[in-house]
Amino acid sequence: MSTLKLMHRKKIRNILDQLDYGWSQFTIEHFVAHVAAVRKRPIVVSGVALHEVTGMCVSLPTRDYIFYDVRRHRAVQVHITLHELAHLLLGHVSSVEYTSRIGDLQSILLHINTRIAVTQTNEYLWQEELEAEYLAHLIQQSVRTAKRLDALTRTDSAADVFIPPFTGDFVKGKSDDDV
Numbered sequence: 793m794s795t796l797k798l799m800h801r802k803k804i805r806n807i808l809d810q811l812d813y814g815w816s817q818f819t820i821e822h823f824v825a826h827v828a829a830v831r832k833r834p835i836v837v838s839g840v841a842l843h844e845v846t847g848m849c850v851s852l853p854t855r856d857y858i859f860y861d862v863r864r865h866r867a868v869q870v871h872i873t874l875h876e877l878a879h880l881l882l883g884h885v886s887s888v889e890y891t892s893r894i895g896d897l898q899s900i901l902l903h904i905n906t907r908i909a910v911t912q913t914n915e916y917l918w919q920e921e922l923e924a925e926y927l928a929h930l931i932q933q934s935v936r937t938a939k940r941l942d943a944l945t946r947t948d949s950a951a952d953v954f955i956p957p958f959t960g961d962f963v964k965g966k967s968d969d970d971v
């Protein structure tokens with residue numbers, strides 16, 4: 793595995809500087825909205841149950857989607873969101889083309905599957921992972937410098953707080969005394 797080249801580091805820092813973001817206002821929702829405004833493209837962030845990967849992003853002609861695994865700690869969800877956002881900012885995500893509704897879903901799933909399958913062994917895609925992780929790291933550094941670290945572990949919206957499903961052997965009418 794190669795490490796990130798210095799040239800790439802400078803390019804990535806430049807991309808972050810060009811966002812011209814006021815870090816003292818940072819919350820993940822505010823930052824995502826800022827990036828969407830700069831790119832003039834809506835970004836939809838959703839928590840879903842994912843398997844094998846912790847997050848993914850998909851670019852459709854009119855908007856971008858970021859998905860993160862809701863079963864992770866909120867701090868991890870925020871990190872995943874920043875990592876996926878970094879992929880978008882670095883231009884790693886090519887738009888999925890489609891012609892029909894069924895074609896949509898097929899091409900999206902194929903795109904995601906192909907990427908998951910080859911990332912571990914493909915040197916080019918692995919470099920993209922390093923770049924995205926480096927940009928996420930730079931964002932977190934800026935957040936820390938602005939003394940907004942707590943915003944990396946919480947959310948603006950109560951609706952985003954994930955309540956794990958109850959998986960115990962619950963029997964209706966059974967009282968605590970029976971346990």
Ligand SMILES: [Zn+2]
Nearest residue numbers: 875879921924
């Ligand atoms: Zn990635």
